[in-house]
Amino acid sequence: MTSLDFTGTKKLTLNPVSITGRVEIAPSVFLISFRRDFSFIPGQVLALAMQPTDQYRFYSIASGMQDPEVKLLFDLKPGGQLTPALAAVNPGDIIYTSMPTGNFYGTAKPAVWIAAGTGIAPFLSMWRSGLKRDKILVHSGRFLHSFYFEEEFKSLENNYIRCCTRESGDGLYFGRINKWIEEQKRLPNDRRYFLCGSAEMVVDTRDALIEKGISYENIIAEIYF
């Protein structure tokens, strides 16, 4: 099926949804929920706004495709146009979302997931949707509390790498993802690498992977636009 079936422009109409929960899972990092009344493919995004006429932003869905609620993960950006209001919503409040769109699809095939910060969201959705086999997850964060949902991923054991850039801790790699990649003797070349993070993170990580001999054809990126 082509992506057109999911991303027709007409489907970007924003519809009201009622918030069912808001949790600050780490300092300035929030998870909001609302009831799911559509289906989606793990890795897809929703356009989100406080009012139907506002400029919307895209957020990856962070919940599983069978979960009764949709969850969205975001950083509070002080002075931002959307996240300060979003961080203040309460159950019962109305926000506006599009139908799911985008084609950063998860796959049942072996894959390496590389995320920075809240870039973990699409991989969490894939994980919670059952796409768990043969996955390696590399997640970077600044602080010890930046590895959101780490309890869920611990079953990956040695295939769950947490790169912490500002603090040291048990079982954590101290340094950036790039440094971790550079230090690997061998990276699997028979699987796709999915990247999600800022433009800088994606560009630097992609360059590091290519330097390590990973074909660009096996690197798929989603950037926080």
Add this chain to the structure above:
Amino acid sequence: MNKPSLFGTTLSELQEIVAEIGMPKFTARQIANWLYKKDVAAIADMTDISAENRRILEEKFDLGLVQHSKVQVSVDGTKKYLFPVGALKFIEAAYIPEQTRKTLCVSSQVGCKMGCLFCMTGKQGFQANLSAGQIVNQVRNLPEKDQLTNLVYMGMGEPFDNMEEVMKSLEIFTSEWGYGWSPKRITVSTIGIVPAIKRFLDESQCHLAVSLHTPFEDERKMLMPIQTVFSLSEVLETIRSYDLGRQRRVSFEYIMFKDLNDTPRHVKELARILNGIRCRINLIRFHPIPNTPLKGSDDAAIEQFMVALNNKGIRTTIRVSRGQDIYAACGLLSTKELVKKPVDD
């Protein structure tokens, strides 16, 4: 604290400003006239505005003009201008003189968020959006300004990721109160941000260029991360939904990569997906960037590709590479070396 700039304000913004300050309504047009038609160098020189009102304007605003800080000249005559934009940030603009056309390639952002695999600007990440004034300033302070025939938004940044300021700058360039340029002299290039394409086609009469680079969605995803959000089919569906008449042009930019997107299979698919869109394709030689896994197609392959597309009825041209020796050619603009921002995750 920096004062806001007058340069880069639209007429409606100037009308709000003068109303707020309590100046006569017609002063807005006088200011616009000084800013965009008379190339005034200081607020004090706006001599048809009363001395008292000029004093008030000076108290509240800077003019906001910025000279280039460096220029590099290519052996082919192309010039690359470096403009400072705020503290420790820089952008580049490329002036490309040809026999009959003199084109300026302007930047719309410091860096870029789009992360395309083949682009040098993407390698520096994103630092800032330019204001409309900073965009228009690249023309205003170009030594060759009066010779310009064409303007292309193909410098650093994705114009449609800075939509408000880009649209304001287009208004300044094309309005009778501004530079009064025909919109047919201006082309805005995008990698394909669908909602912004719709707004641009609705609100502007300028030409549109879209970075295509391959007709196959999966291949495009490897080259351009935007494909994961806005698919090529959606971009084409959007363009196809507009009747652009015969005056307005849609072109598709196509960088030629050896053994990746230069095959007969690509010609066939391009002909299929562009069916029904009155357009032209610009084939662009790939200008290698550091550590790239991509290789450029050779000249014979590019020529052959052009002929094959023309035979399919798609008007196709090869863009002449300009300014490659000074890194001013397509995809090479970057001020990364001037960016000292640490990135720690």
